[in-house]
Amino acid sequence: MTISKKRILTCIAAASIPLFFACSDDKPTSPSSGDDPVVSSAAALPESAAGQPEATSSSAEGSETITPESSAGPVVESSSATEVVPESSSARFREPTEEEIAQERIYTANSETTEFVELPTLYKSLDPTDRVAFVIRHAQREKSTGVESQLTEKGIEQAKTLGSHLVSEEAFSYGSTDFIRTRATAQYISEGRGQVFPEPIVLPELVASTFVADQEKFKTLMGEAGYIDEAFMYSQWAFDGDFAEAFNDLEKTGVQIITQAILPRMSTENRVNFFISHDMFLGPLVAYCTNRKLTILRKHATATEDCSNCRWIKYLEGIAIIVKADGTRKYVPVSGNMMN
Numbered sequence: 001m002t003i004s005k006k007r008i009l010t011c012i013a014a015a016s017i018p019l020f021f022a023c024s025d026d027k028p029t030s031p032s033s034g035d036d037p038v039v040s041s042a043a044a045l046p047e048s049a050a051g052q053p054e055a056t057s058s059s060a061e062g063s064e065t066i067t068p069e070s071s072a073g074p075v076v077e078s079s080s081a082t083e084v085v086p087e088s089s090s091a092r093f094r095e096p097t098e099e100e101i102a103q104e105r106i107y108t109a110n111s112e113t114t115e116f117v118e119l120p121t122l123y124k125s126l127d128p129t130d131r132v133a134f135v136i137r138h139a140q141r142e143k144s145t146g147v148e149s150q151l152t153e154k155g156i157e158q159a160k161t162l163g164s165h166l167v168s169e170e171a172f173s174y175g176s177t178d179f180i181r182t183r184a185t186a187q188y189i190s191e192g193r194g195q196v197f198p199e200p201i202v203l204p205e206l207v208a209s210t211f212v213a214d215q216e217k218f219k220t221l222m223g224e225a226g227y228i229d230e231a232f233m234y235s236q237w238a239f240d241g242d243f244a245e246a247f248n249d250l251e252k253t254g255v256q257i258i259t260q261a262i263l264p265r266m267s268t269e270n271r272v273n274f275f276i277s278h279d280m281f282l283g284p285l286v287a288y289c290t291n292r293k294l295t296i297l298r299k300h301a302t303a304t305e306d307c308s309n310c311r312w313i314k315y316l317e318g319i320a321i322i323v324k325a326d327g328t329r330k331y332v333p334v335s336g337n338m339m340n
Helices: 005-014 096-107 119-125 153-164 180-193 214-224 230-240 251-265 280-288
Strands: 129-138 172-176 271-279 317-323 329-335
Touching: 005 214, 096 329, 119 329, 129 172, 129 230, 129 251, 129 280, 153 180, 172 180, 180 271, 214 230, 230 280, 251 271, 251 280, 251 317, 280 317
Parallel strands: 129 271, 172 271
Antiparallel strands: 129 317, 317 329
């Protein structure tokens, strides 16, 4: 993709903006981080993905077993693509207060949903005074996992179909990480609703590196475990506390993400918000918000449990953060893929 001189200058200028990463973060380094690296706020914006070839995969999305998949061949449906673990972005957050942590413990403990709920069904069940942030994964992408990887034709259809199930008189607000496929997903959801796509906001915190404390330790432990699929690392850490030395504290980071990244970005005008992110970010976040009750995301097994049906975050899956009129919150895992 050709980047204009104007865009390069914008990227340089972005280095001085708080909360955003420097432009050098766009460059791949090791080790892997699953779906997506962190990029600056000035990365390329989505162009039309129409006409992009739809890559194929030898295994359907969500059908992974507990055995890591081979990295050979194109990867579309799987979340095992080799990717970057960028510098930890946890430094951008302030320390959560004891009150915030205590309050979040109440909300996560009250989570009773042990399976994904269809997103349109949840939307239609909201009270008129509810506000909600649907934080979900992008639609199907090309085999590349880079910043400029676009949606496949199927991915475009997935996003538009979700939007068509959300048609209503009210306007939605949108945000995403600074990747072409995440912004494009938001755009096509809006188009599917018949809504003019408003200017979205950028949420640079909604990436996997927000959870990573030590890149080198992550790389070392992943190598020692013999994993090809990063989801094994994120899952075992989020559910069982394994590999903890490579990660930030799950509860503390979950509180920071919700109270400092998501809630402040929710629209004050529109009650419904879509924030589009990535699987390696959403896996731990969904585990945290559901108090680890969504065990289908335990992408591993022990000697005493059967995990044959375990999988990872699929396209357009994530978490609904519902803010009630009295300020209390409810967390519900949702699926927006209506093309079954």
